[in-house]
Amino acid sequence: MPLNWREPELFLALNGVSIFHTYSDELSDIPQSYWYSTSATAPTGSHCEFDVRELPGYDSLRDRRSDDNDEHKRVIGAAISAGLLNNNLAMKHATHD
Secondary structure, rough: OOOOOOOEEEEEEEOOOOEEEEEEEEOOOEEEEEEEEOOOOOOOOOOEEEEEHOOOOOOHHHHHHHHOOOOHHHHHHHHHHHHHHOOOHHHHOOOOO
């Protein structure tokens, strides 16, 4: 983010859950490639941040071929629908039966 803090850019909103871009530090305005947050105000490294590559159904080959983070939106949307992500909490590890 730039010299003055501002709210992170919204990446996706679905079913009442908002997902925001994350940044490497408070001075960066370049979003991280794979990390997102369920909170616009949580500090870097908080329990609200998650790596999209750790969510169920993530496909790295599809991600490399997609434009505009389509694979990220698909996987995050599925995680929201499955209840794995909700506002102010990112569940980093889903259990698989």
